[in-house]
Amino acid sequence: MSAFLQTFDLSATDSADAPTIAIKDSIDVAGYATTAASRALADAPLASEHAEVVRRLLDAGWRVTGKTNMHELAFGMTGINDFSGTPVNPQDEARIPGGSSSGSASAVGQKFVDAALGTDTGGSVRGPAACCGVIGLKPTFGRVSRHGVAPRVTTLDCVGPFTRETDTLIRVMTAIDPSFRADDARRDVSQLRIGMVAVDADDDIAKAIADAVGKSELAVQAIELASLKDAFTAGLAVINAETSRAFGHLVASGKLGADIEARLRAAAATSAADLDAAERVRRTFTDEVDRALDRVDVLVLPTLPSLPITLEAARAGTSVIGMSSLIRPFNLSGHPALSLPVPIERSTLKAGLQIIGRKNDDETVCAVAAHLEARLGQSA
Template sequence: MSERTVAGTGNALLSRFHLGGSGPTVAIKDCIDIAGQPTCGGSAALADARPAAQHADVVRRLLADGWQITARANMHELAYGMTGINEWNGTPVNPQDAARMPGGSSSGSASAVGAGLVDVSIGSDTGGSIRLPAACCGVAGFKPTYGRVSRAGAWPQASTLDCVGPFARNMDLIISAMASIAPGFDLAAARAPQAGARVKLVQADADPAIAAAVQAAFDAAGWTGTPIGLADMQAAFEAGMVLINRETHTAFGHLLGRGSLGTDIEKRLAAAGATSDEAVARAEQVRGTFTAAVDAALADADALLMPTLPALPPTLAEIRNGASVLTLSALVRPFNLSGHPALSIPVPIAGSKLKAGLQLVGRKGDDETICALGLHLEQALRRAPA
């Protein structure tokens, strides 16, 4: 275990402390400012960062509402990866299966919640970085509508993709956290009954066991809906990659060549520097087209439903032997591009101890309905026969 993480936390937590009141406990991802502490982004390249002068807005709001902020969560270096592997701090343990990757970049946030180290954690999601580790670790994770939760004090400082949001083991805590961090969040709407919801099932290429788990959860919820194809998912995935590469290089390219970045991050960040203005312009065109397609699909539905991940997370050994993980974000990254709210909630897989992630995507600004749908689904699954 790395000496840079708290013993007994499976590399999920970088430090323990106490700020705030006596409410539920919260861990904060290492790319979100806490006054008096350095924000290191999981990277040796930022190990000498000066302590933050003030709290990030999300931290300030949690403290104002009496939450206990008790830990700093580990993460994939510079929030620029999906595996959660961190050779400097140590890789957080996946509480569902220690052999498998925890998912990134909010790996410590998902691991800490899944292991019961904290009640809630706050992460960030630029290309699936909340929903992907939530699905890997068997917890709920919510990416709000882009801009709904303030990013002031979150790094990188400028992003057209990134959202700050919560992880928890149940939807009630997700909803309570959103009520604190999202101004104007309507608690009553987020807990409104959703038995009659209209939910469209997006056709997705996923492993049969995961597709069956998602379908069974939909059936248990009792919702009405029809299967649909969602145009331009692949193009939106690729456009999201172009923009995250450009924006991450803009934020952190100055760290290249110093010998302090992990080998994989050094290589990826250097390659990102070659992202052309023409590629960015094309990606922005795809953003407009795909956003319109999602808006149209939601015009007569409360949500879109699909797997969070198309397959189970690979093992750490498989990744270190060269297994690619890029396509694991195929169903989550497009909604960073479009900015729609998206929730991953764990659902059981028949014959397996592991849970899969089911993703619900909603109308922009209607985060409350997505939370209410997640609460309804969670309650339905509790009532379903084992």
Template sequence: MSTFVSRLQLGGTGPAVAVKDSIDIAGHRTMAGSRALAGVPPAARHAEVVSRLIDAGWSIAGKTTMHELAFGISGINDYAGTPVNAQAHERIPGGSSSGSAAAVAAGEVGIALGTDTGGSIRMPAACCGVVGLKPTFGRVSRRGVHPAESSLDCVGPFAATVAGIVAAMAVIAPDFDAARAGHTDQPFRIGLLADVHANAAILAAVEAAVRLAGLAIRTVTLDGMAAAYQAAMPVINFETWAAFGHLTGTGGLQPDVEERLLAARSVGRAELAHAEAVRRQFTAQVDALLKEVDAIVLPTLPELPPTLAAVREGTPILGLTALVRPFNLSGHPALTLPVPLPGAALKAGLQLVGRKHQDETICAIAACIERAIAADGAAS
């Protein structure tokens, strides 16, 4: 199915960008992949990120499909469309920014925008074999993005290369320093996260890619990962219910989304208070570790994306976000980069986590690794 819910021709003659359908484009409905929002009026104005792209002379190519209400991670959407994963047609594209990742992977556009509340940029990027960045929380404007209120959600870019991510960030984040993101000759210190529960081949591929780049590596630990993963979900549920709970019972939601949304209403204040305590503790732990290293490295996904058929038959997949969701809770920037996985047609996702407001550094490190992989491939 198509990655786009609508094709557009807005802006100038610069790079073509696809925009997730939870981001406002003036004159067009923002339906967030949901039949329940089919009757909303067209947006009165562009989201700030869209305005920045147009003002820079870039072209808006269209709005991309997504997991309904950004409340799911498979990318399956029988109403708005399930985009094809160009890496492996039989596997899920990942969500919730499924269409944006798939559009870049298929070469329909060079750059796309998505949103990431619990892994929704990094997960589909890793599924589809492209680069995706969740910026530092708050660094990129969310004005004109749905839901309007979120303590976790970030707007960020997908691209085929790290250079595309840097170019997009230089437009949508006014304080982003593209020159600093290009300083790839620094003596970067990498903290390779230990005790990660992931497929052994993926773990080996991630470490091999960092070593191929010749970066200084030390093994590090983050004891709070599991607690942060668990604590982020009540926050997501509470805020999603507040934004979209009124759509339940209308007959417009897919059954899986309706079921999860109804379950989300049960989050209580005590559960939220505990989540906030975990947020503070985990954020402090990550901050402390990043005083010792320039970036933390770990896989993006603990295993390869499952097949569409398996997910439709009920295979649980929430655990696929175990390595990405914690950094939504903490607010740190995180980038996923595709790396070779020996013996597999698909690529693995290597995740880099950096200091807050130093998104440029993880882009520079990612570019180092990307260049080393390209050189190794050319030599073999």
């Protein structure tokens, strides 16, 4: 069961009806090593305490059932891991499950658990969610505690949940974020305005998003984000620099997967000038998104521009970096972003519809997702 690295049962209650949740192996669970699914960290010491999000879940009555697999060191988009195994994509076993939170998305999609936690630094919750046909939320940057989460220092990474329905997502958020307003996340949003962001995406994906938005019966306005592509490039520079600082020393161990070693070596070349330029783009793009959200309540665009490629194609070297072109920019800006599965015409696969909200208005993002879910009749 490669969705999991370890299975166990931690609970603060004896109730057999307690909801179940799994935890990505970059998040500390007391008594278990946090290895980030890497041979280089296989001998890491056992965590001495729970990450704050884990403690909050247990206090709220959730059962933690295991640590989930992931793309090694959370530094990849495919989910392929030759050390710990590659999680199954529940939509299509021939396709990649997405990274880096592949095991969490897979475990939820296969109904092993009610929910799972992942982390999202460059799309690593929303990408796997879209690949595996489940819901994934990246909260506003800084809103959910990262105490006990690797890497320790970041300007991009967020802990976020995977679920099969929005009501469960709201329950997870209520547990891990004491400021989360569940009533607002369940409110009527029929008078809200959607901004449809113009992007490059495959025709079947674009049509799936347009059809879903049409069924919402919400007011729609076209939106242009001129610096979206620049924000993608800037996000790459920042994640490379920050991941190199966190894990670059592991290259010397000789225990990393070939793809991760190559990426870390390349990431080490990120210059101060690259980061200065990226920070200028961060400010520009953040301001542009904020201005767009002055005109509408949420933005909508595809999560991924195309369907996930096959495992065979990924192993043969097909580039997947473009998978994050529509999700990585919102790590840079810090806005809350959710991926909701929506039907694709004449396909058994689902596309990811991405909903972006104002900072610290994660509740409206969830409420719009719930509205769309109800309109599409997708509640599992």
